[in-house]
Amino acid sequence: MEDIKLMKGNEAIAEGVIRAGCDGYFGYPITPQSEVLEYLMMARTEERTGMVVLQAESEIASIHMVYGGAACGKRVMTSSSSPGISLMQEGISFMAGTELPCLLLNVVRGGPGLGTIQPSQSDYFQAVKGGGHGDYKLIVLAPASVQEMYDFAKLGFDLAFKYRIQVMVLSDGAIGQMMEKVVLDEQIPRQTNEEIIKNYPWVTSGKTPDRERNIITSLDLDPVKQEKINIHLQEKFKKITENEVRFETLMCDDAEYLFVAYGSSARVCQKAIQLGRDKGLKVGLLRPITLFPFPYDEVARLAKQVKGILCVEMSAGQMIEDVRLGVNGVVKVGHFGRLGGIIPAPDEVLNVMEEIFIRENNYGRRTN
Amino acid sequence: MEEELTRESICQHENLVYSRTSLMTPKALSYCPGCGHGTAHRLIMEVIEEMNLQSQTIGVAPVGCSVLAYDFLDIDMQQAAHGRAPAVATGIKRLLPDKFVFTYQGDGDLAAIGTGETIHACNRGENICIFFVNNGIYGMTGGQMAPTTLPNMKTATSPYGRDVVTMGYPLKITEMVAMLPGTCFVTRQSVHTPANVRKTKKAIQKAVQCQLDKKGLSFVEIVSNCNSGWKMTPLESNKWMEENMFPVFPLGDIKVPKS
Numbered sequence: 068m069e070d071i072k073l074m075k076g077n078e079a080i081a082e083g084v085i086r087a088g089c090d091g092y093f094g095y096p097i098t099p100q101s102e103v104l105e106y107l108m109m110a111r112t113e114e115r116t117g118m119v120v121l122q123a124e125s126e127i128a129s130i131h132m133v134y135g136g137a138a139c140g141k142r143v144m145t146s147s148s149s150p151g152i153s154l155m156q157e158g159i160s161f162m163a164g165t166e167l168p169c170l171l172l173n174v175v176r177g178g179p180g181l182g183t184i185q186p187s188q189s190d191y192f193q194a195v196k197g198g199g200h201g202d203y204k205l206i207v208l209a210p211a212s213v214q215e216m217y218d219f220a221k222l223g224f225d226l227a228f229k230y231r232i233q234v235m236v237l238s239d240g241a242i243g244q245m246m247e248k249v250v251l252d253e254q255i256p257r258q259t260n261e262e263i264i265k266n267y268p269w270v271t272s273g274k275t276p277d278r279e280r281n282i283i284t285s286l287d288l289d290p291v292k293q294e295k296i297n298i299h300l301q302e303k304f305k306k307i308t309e310n311e312v313r314f315e316t317l318m319c320d321d322a323e324y325l326f327v328a329y330g331s332s333a334r335v336c337q338k339a340i341q342l343g344r345d346k347g348l349k350v351g352l353l354r355p356i357t358l359f360p361f362p363y364d365e366v367a368r369l370a371k372q373v374k375g376i377l378c379v380e381m382s383a384g385q386m387i388e389d390v391r392l393g394v395n396g397v398v399k400v401g402h403f404g405r406l407g408g409i410i411p412a413p414d415e416v417l418n419v420m421e422e423i424f425i426r427e428n429n430y431g432r433r434t435n
Numbered sequence: 436m437e438e439e440l441t442r443e444s445i446c447q448h449e450n451l452v453y454s455r456t457s458l459m460t461p462k463a464l465s466y467c468p469g470c471g472h473g474t475a476h477r478l479i480m481e482v483i484e485e486m487n488l489q490s491q492t493i494g495v496a497p498v499g500c501s502v503l504a505y506d507f508l509d510i511d512m513q514q515a516a517h518g519r520a521p522a523v524a525t526g527i528k529r530l531l532p533d534k535f536v537f538t539y540q541g542d543g544d545l546a547a548i549g550t551g552e553t554i555h556a557c558n559r560g561e562n563i564c565i566f567f568v569n570n571g572i573y574g575m576t577g578g579q580m581a582p583t584t585l586p587n588m589k590t591a592t593s594p595y596g597r598d599v600v601t602m603g604y605p606l607k608i609t610e611m612v613a614m615l616p617g618t619c620f621v622t623r624q625s626v627h628t629p630a631n632v633r634k635t636k637k638a639i640q641k642a643v644q645c646q647l648d649k650k651g652l653s654f655v656e657i658v659s660n661c662n663s664g665w666k667m668t669p670l671e672s673n674k675w676m677e678e679n680m681f682p683v684f685p686l687g688d689i690k691v692p693k694s
């Protein structure tokens with residue numbers, strides 16, 4: 068029988084990591100994602116699967132605990148919201164440099180600064196374009212439903228270990244807090260220490276006579292070697308770009324006007340499409356699921372088909388830069404965003420699409 | 436006639452009284468001649484070897500002069516970001532509680548940028564060992580003021596001496612962590628004389644045993660010289676350390692494990 072539960076997004080991902088065989092969670096409370104730690108503590112994970120859950124003294128400590136666990140080949144994670152993720156950037160960069168797999172969850176709230184606890188998408192640049200120092204990328208998954216919050220726990224860990232990379236689930240306060248039904252999977256057993264040593268020969272597990280010592284470090288003072296390390300990382304990111312692009316399209320077959328949106332904004336656009344189609348407007352949606360790697364090719368393909376593209380983001384316009392790269396000037400691209408924690412309404416979004424691209428004389432007025 | 440002593444006749448296995456610890460790699464140490472880091476490394480490795488723990492050990496190297504400790508120690512190691520070694524060690528130990536886990540940190544790493552991680556790992560009573568080399572200065576970056584720099588001591592960033600009114604006082608973090616119930620063994624030692632080396636080795640043995648007995652966090656401070664940073668010869672620096680560092684950082688056990 069199917070195991071279906073009504074859950075909050077934050078609870079769903081917490082349940083998802085337990086069932087995905089997660090070994091350890093280290094985190095620090097912050098709204099709107101504290102339910103992740105609360106749920107894990109309540110779930111008695113030590114008894115259920117042996118998963119370790121620890122409330123750290125800060126996000127800085129959290130990410131470095133994740134580093135320590137990941138370097139032992141464990142499936143480890145942390146979660147936070149925007150200000151906490153900013154604090155973690157040094158640690159994330161160290162994990163990029165040492166190629167340590169981990170799962171990171173950012174339930175984004177409005178910024179800058181302490182900002183607001185309301186949902187926002189203003190951390191796109193931080194997640195997708197870098198965040199910490201150095202030339203590196205994270206795989207960034209953008210859930211648009213509570214089910215995806217749950218699903219991306221396992222997907223995130225699988226990708227993290229497949230590529231030895233850090234995977235960030237870039238959610239927002241709305242997806243984290245809202246309740247939907249979730250279809251749950253069977254429990255995946257945690258890996259044993261023997262399995263880990265066999266599967267990941269690079270881990271620190273105590274040097275045995277049959278091998279050289281294992282060292283986890285991002286330091287190499289020799290620029291020639293450091294360049295080689297960087298080239299290796301870039302090759303990995305290229306491979307990911309070639310193989311891991313994920314997106315979803317809605318009503319795109321005959322679309323003349325295209326929304327591009329992820330996460331909560333995509334949910335708003337889904338509703339806007341219904342409203343538009345009711346009016347006879349041929350509107351569709353491209354929803355990137357991976358923000359890195361970004362679905363440039365799909366954007367390019369659709370750009371040739373449609374008369375206008377509207378990026379809808381809860382930010383002043385961040386993903387739009389990637390959309391423009393994909394569009395490459397083929398068609399006009401507009402942006403609509405609400406800032407500071409406000410979720411746009413579907414009719415508002417549709418109205419902007421009409422105003423920019425569809426109503427006569429207004430063509431292109433609000434493009435930027 | 437007595438047999439003539441030659442180099443070859445002396446260098447026989449039966450005459451050997453001192454040799455490289457097998458857990459030190461053949462790589463030449465990168466530390467300045469006269470510095471205490473090398474001795475501290477060797478003592479830790481001797482203890483791990485004697486207690487037969489190599490295959491159980493995961494060490495954490497800090498940012499500081501000993502950032503490359505993993506080049507010299509033949510054990511699995513992780514390099515941590517500046518100050519974060521106790522958090523990294525926490526992650527390791529929580530997930531692999533049967534391993535022997537230690538951090539090796541300088542005073543800037545442990546008592547400035549990493550104060551939070553140090554205090555909280557101690558307060559949680561993480562079952563790890565922290566080996567803390569206090570040389571009163573930032574050695575690696577060229578001799579800047581450390582949290583443990585003495586009052587009036589000249590460094591690159593306190594060129595007229597540490598003015599305690601504007602720059603604060605030497606931080607006695609070892610006394611601080613001794614107050615926390617999570618620590619089981621807290622001691623301050625040095626490695627500048629053979630007698631002190633022997634005492635430090637005993638302290639390291641005790642710290643390791645505490646971890647094997649799951650007693651909580653043991654914290655071994657080693658007050659050391661930094662002859663380059665202090666701009667002295669090794670001999671001068673050891674004398675200066677005795678006369679100036681030890682009154683502020685007195686040697687001896689601060690907290691002993693309950694039996």
Ligand SMILES: Cc1ncc(C[n+]2csc(CCOP(=O)(O)OP(=O)(O)O)c2C)c(N)n1
Pocket residue numbers: 498499500501517540541542543544545570572573574575576581
């Ligand atoms: C985040 C960060 N800040 C600053 C530095 C530069 N840095 C490297 S080592 C060091 C001081 C280390 O001093 P200490 O911990 O006393 O160790 P020692 O070198 O004396 O052994 C500093 C400030 C760094 N690597 N990372």
